[in-house]
Amino acid sequence: MSSTLKSVARQLRAVWMLLLVGVILSIASPVFLTSTNLLNVGLATSVVALLAIGQTYIIILAEIDLSVGATLGFSSVVTALVLRDHGLLPALAAGLGVGAAVGLVNGLLVTRARMPSFIATLAMMSILSGMTLQLTDGNPVTIGDYDFQGIGQDYLAGIPVPVWVMVAGYAVFGVLLARTGFGRFVYATGDNLEAARLSGIRTRRVKVLAFVITGLLAALGGFILTARLSTAEPTAGTGLELESIAAVIIGGTSLAGGRGKLLGTLVGALVLGVIDNGMNLLDVSPFLQSVVKGVVILLAVFLDRNVDALRSMVAWRRPPLPSDPSTPDAVPASSPVPAARHTP
Amino acid sequence: MSSTLKSVARQLRAVWMLLLVGVILSIASPVFLTSTNLLNVGLATSVVALLAIGQTYIIILAEIDLSVGATLGFSSVVTALVLRDHGLLPALAAGLGVGAAVGLVNGLLVTRARMPSFIATLAMMSILSGMTLQLTDGNPVTIGDYDFQGIGQDYLAGIPVPVWVMVAGYAVFGVLLARTGFGRFVYATGDNLEAARLSGIRTRRVKVLAFVITGLLAALGGFILTARLSTAEPTAGTGLELESIAAVIIGGTSLAGGRGKLLGTLVGALVLGVIDNGMNLLDVSPFLQSVVKGVVILLAVFLDRNVDALRSMVAWRRPPLPSDPSTPDAVPASSPVPAARHTP
Amino acid sequence: SRGSQNAASGASPGKASGNKSATLIMSTLNNPFFVSVGNGARSQAAKSGVKLSVQNANNSDSTALNLATTAISKQVGALIIDPVSSTSATASVKQANNANIPVMAFDRKPDSGTLSSFIGYDAIQAGRNAADALAKSLGEKGTIVEIQGLLGTNVAQDRSKGFEEEIATYPKIKTVAKQAADFDRAKALDVMTNILQAHPSIDGVYAANDEMAMGALAALKSRSLAGKVRLVGNDGIADALAAVQDGTMYATNAESPYALGQKVVSLTGNVLGGKKVAAEETLQGKLVTKSNVKAYARYLVGIGDSADVPAALR
Amino acid sequence: MRLRLQDVTKSFGENSVLRGVTFEVGPGEVVALAGENGAGKSTLTRVISGAHQPDSGQVVIDDEPVTFKNPQAAMARGIEVIYQEFRQNLFPHLTVAENIHVLDRERRFGRLLVSRQRMAREARSALAALGMDDIDVLRPVGTLGVAQQQMVEIAKATSHDLRLLILDEPTAALDERESQQLFEQIRRLRAEGVSIVYISHRLDEIFELADRIVVLRDGLVALDSPTASTGPAQIVAAMVGSTVDNFYPKERNTGDQVVLRVRGAGSGSAFQGIDLDVRAGEVLGVGGVVGCGRSSLLRALFGLEPLTTGTVEVDGSPVPLRRIQDAIDSRIAYVTPDRQAEGLCPDLSVEANISLATLRRYTGPADLVRRDREREACGEVMSRLRVRTASREAAMTSLSGGNQQKALFAKWVLAGPRVLLLDEPTRGVDVGAKTEIYRIINQLTADGVAVVLVSSDLPELVAMSDRAVVMRQGRLVAEMAGDRLSEQSVLEHALVGAA
């Protein structure tokens, strides 16, 4: 099987999960399959889906970004404050600038200060959420600007602008990842850092760039969230880091790096969105919602992993770990690079 | 330098950080260095410190457990419910049983169902927090039992029981990790899963056991929290997963697995506890507290990493990554094991 | 007795030492309501000459307890707590009791322990008020939706309890959906959007706080249902007052957080000054509808809380 | 290209690896670089390629001193390196085509968007030039065999405008036939005027290929002379500082008792119908080309891969072999071919590594490790095998390659095996250390251990085996001993019908 075919099959697994959930829901609720409801799912998914784009880049690079939610919150508040005082364009520039700056700092902490991304971005999350509250004194910042609100509330050709933004984001960054030299560098760096370096790839630059992209997309997600609510909440984005990581993993990207497709992430984000939507439609007890969500995530990833194992058992290649199949690509695993240095 | 010496030096770095923060605080606040306040720090740290014990085992095994906080919450509520209806011993047994069961499920998901621990325990966290709410209908369960309250509120020889429990936990599990065959297997499995397996170590069993230990310690932490508050709160434990991971990393354990000492984790937990305590004593603005905390974490880990680099630059052994120092042991990195299996 | 060995025991109460310091432990500060409580408290502290330190428990019971323990070992003159939950606050109160430090509580009443005073809005009553207001506005019949707060937290549980008990007394009102949105505006927007899919023709919505009410309102607006569907919230934050004023929201059970903060600190000042204070003071929320929103705004400005008054009403 | 190294020094901390290396490689010249493990050959490679910067001294290209800040700068000058741990230099999840063209400096496949078809086409022709047209360029590299991976690495290096090629032990993973294919390419490149630095521990290869031989020792050039006027003994003397009179100190210890008996063993498509009898003190060599199934056989005998048919007996009692534990219980030991990936725990101490498989012998009450006993046992085996280390508590990483290999041996010697399975036991090990490993094998056979030896180093296989079998496409095709056992005969049987 060619690599392309296989990767499609991998994505298809997430798609199957989406279809499965979709079919169950369309039987259970007559509303589910209406176009308005599906657009609502798209709308509700858009922010997480945008964050998950950057997170996919980061995870393919074998890193992780726990600060995306806090970046979204911080840049939202900055955007709203600048919008209030200086108007639309400066506000958008400021928001994106803040997102890029946070990404840059994350990237430098990881590549230059040699910190594990898990802890660097965790600390960054703490710092940013404090700064956001400090900046606004804990109060939301109301948005009066109609143009800005349009980013979240307008429709184009019957489809909400956030859905367009999401689709555009996936198109642009999907092509960037799959079809450009930079995208290949991302895969290569995540797959084998040392080899990438020795092949002449500027791996640190690649990583920093990916963090900056992630920051920019978090800012973009912040615009949408802020515009939808007509207000920038200082607590906006809380918890979205884990949600975005879940979307990436459900989408079939491996936390070990080097593998994954952006389309899978979109499907992963939609799976999560559909579950939320369905549980609301069916009025599932709020207590049980998180149980159901957890179970569906387990199921999705379990299927993903074990179809893998099954397939490779019948295929020409050796199974990942013939006799001890414990977490072939669990996070975190020691990298091949430290291994390399053990042999003089 | 011997490996033991090296590891002591590694721990010493966390100790230095602790001392540094401690010295600054004792100058800034006259109250800081009083014995009551120090005991308060111990008391406040005890729960996170207990969770961080298990988390250390898990991280040395190159896995991660995001469900410890939710396990604590769930087992607390179960303990409180059984305590109300059946008395102390059954309650303790039930609490520990629940903790162990959750750990077992986590362990099996990771080793048998081959799921990355990040996502398996994330889903578990979601499931458990839902079940906790479901079980209590969202209400706290009040504890009337004086004996049970004693676990959190009594003093022994002038020192609070939770501090004793914490110390005992570190002693027992410190010896288990550093001095027993099982402990050796934990390091070996985390360092190189395949090599451990080929040496006849039952690596899956080791992992499952570590998850069970983590679950048990989460239950123990739950006893203390519940007893201190005289009530089992359904939201108890939220956020402690990241706090416990931060303690482990500040303590010098590498997310890449195979390295780390339990004593370092204790120091890491105390660093976090002292920061919190100090900021309260100094009446730092609540919003700035999370900023300060993030910065101190960054600083602690930055020093840790870069003293490392510095030292190995003057020492006999190769630095983690001589010319491209990006994240020598970032989470997650592709493991040497998948690489191994590509070789017929 | 438990905790008596805490070395802070024997510390003299504030009134004897002339210690005019107090620590206020907020359950959270990530929410405009509580931020406003803090602001009210600070403004009053300046007036009453109390040296006030405001701390944030981040909705964590154990953090709250740790903060209380720290404050007690600092030997503050008085401890003011805004319990994360009424059960878990007991431990803090008892510790302060043992250390002879006067404790005030507000918003939620600790289940036991000795308080110098308790001042609070009654969360169960708040839920009842909202239920009554919503029922009345609907002519006591119709279909409604309840949006709950962060489950497992005291306010969410109590407001929901009050609301459900009271709404049950209106047999012709039917709750068609009950979902949680964690007191979060963005979550409420998505939840309400989804609910409107399943139930496009509801008559009323109760959101357990105004943040969620604003989220729900955004969802209603996108379906052009704002003003048509009766929306009742809780708290009386500025955005909600503005929405009530422009008719997109029916009512909010306003519980001026600023006034609460002021009240608490002024009572604390009395306690520290050795004056006698009432053991319990329950503040009643004020149902603010379009008819009295201007008056309510004037009241807020009057107490110095213009920050919580929307521009349109200033 | 004319490359000249002028007094190059490089140290890592206190460890001065290169202490003033000077030599030259002319255009169209093949220079072999030899030296003990840890002599600094790979370090030198990395200095030339810009992966390391020299502390002092100069790299001079065509009379122009250059400083390469990073590998890209060196590549821009047409310098390509096939690094020693070549698998570490490939991207297992990327396709063959993507691996070969990962950098695409010239943006040959589109300025913005990459044309995958064109990339695949060029990759195919690059491989075809190496005689490897059978590799599917759309397969992920991780799914290829080692030898094919090595070929991809070579294609990757040669697909650029090439002026200097450095190969660091390229044949460690190749069999005879593939090595020959590689040599052909090297000769072709030389004819095109490409300068070549060839690093190897195999003297026969050096003599076959090189125009000149440079030996590194203690960070200095110990020998620099034309191949034609140099003999093996001279090289070895330059490498280790003393003469080694016997590379293969083979002792014959074969007894009568059959220790390992295999009947009708088969595992899927990897191998079928294998019958073996290995006697006490006997070394049974297994020959064959890459992919013939001999590694799989060894893995199966250790319980790592399922044995679908057949039986295995050790000392007359059947071994179930459902998992590794079964093999260990039957006193089978297995020295893995890849010490990094599956042999050693890099961060654990040398001692902990050595005692890992036998730890249960040193644990007392409450599972506590009796450190005194552990230390005693490890110390004994380490001195017996002459494992050289600064301290037994030093991390495994700090040992040189040869000593790591000996430590891996020590782990299994300590287990007191009856059957010892060796797969490429001297891969990447220098001449001196190799001889020590052979002595260990002698000691074990003297104690009556039955040894199965898999090695692609033919002289080693022939010299160290008492008897050898040859596998082809998963089956035993020949058995030879005594005078009939020669490199030529092993090769003939291994290659017949293949290629």
Ligand SMILES: Nc1ncnc2c1ncn2[C@@H]1O[C@H](COP(=O)(O)OP(=O)(O)OP(=O)(O)O)[C@@H](O)[C@H]1O
């Ligand atoms: N990045 C590094 N940091 C510290 N020490 C290093 C580094 N690279 C190499 N060394 C040390 O330099 C010495 C030479 O190593 P090198 O890999 O160059 O040897 P080699 O000649 O290639 O050996 P082999 O034949 O085993 O491949 C060894 O002692 C090694 O431990």
Ligand SMILES: Nc1ncnc2c1ncn2[C@@H]1O[C@H](COP(=O)(O)OP(=O)(O)OP(=O)(O)O)[C@@H](O)[C@H]1O
């Ligand atoms: N578990 C397995 N599943 C599928 N194919 C396998 C498996 N194990 C081995 N093979 C295949 O069987 C063949 C024999 O492999 P083996 O590793 O035994 O060869 P080898 O001769 O030892 O090669 P090398 O010299 O490279 O080590 C190879 O083509 C390999 O890809």
Ligand SMILES: [Mg+2]
């Ligand atoms: Mg080398």
Ligand SMILES: [Mg+2]
């Ligand atoms: Mg082999």
